[in-house]
Amino acid sequence: QQQVKQSPQSLIVQKGGISIINCAYENTAFDYFPWYQQFPGKGPALLIAIRPDVSEKKEGRFTISFNKSAKQFSLHIMDSQPGDSATYFCAARAYSGAGSYQLTFGKGTKLSVIP
């Protein structure tokens, strides 16, 4: 199973609040889990990523929590700001052969941070 399930589909958070986006996967061959941020009219951009041997990674206001046994990972955005309003994609990487890797993306979460 290559699927990555992401929830919620959309999220509205007040400024200063915590935004939480969850992802789940089945394929235990996934070995790297990046999150991408996409603003309207732009391509996705890497936000933060984690390897499965780590349970948490924090970069500024963004934190990934990873639960290997449950095959779940989540993005937490602390002190959410209107500028964080964007679509967020979780992804999972698997080796696809011939020295190459392939990303499988969740369907995205549209985050709106209201003042």
Add this chain to the structure above:
Amino acid sequence: DSGVTQTPKHLITATGQRVTLRCSPRSGDLSVYWYQQSLDQGLQFLIQYYNGEERAKGNILERFSAQQFPDLHSELNLSSLELGDSALYFCASSVYRASDSTDTQYFGPGTRLTVL
């Protein structure tokens, strides 16, 4: 700016036609990936090239094909276009970092294809 360029930015065409989308990867990146993004399907991986060779195929239709040239730019060819092919098409390039076994994909700004 990711360093990945894509042309054209917008493309409007009719059903049954053929179009070519172009991508120039970041300097030094050997891998190029193509993705299709539609509202209901999210980001779907189409195909990957590495240094001119096809490396992986995803959900790419037989009407679609791609290639990577010696200067590492890539083209995605879409033929016999259907209404359902209307979507954003993204190209990404990456470099593998052996120190931590990670490879970051850098996405271009995309080409919005509208099939009428």
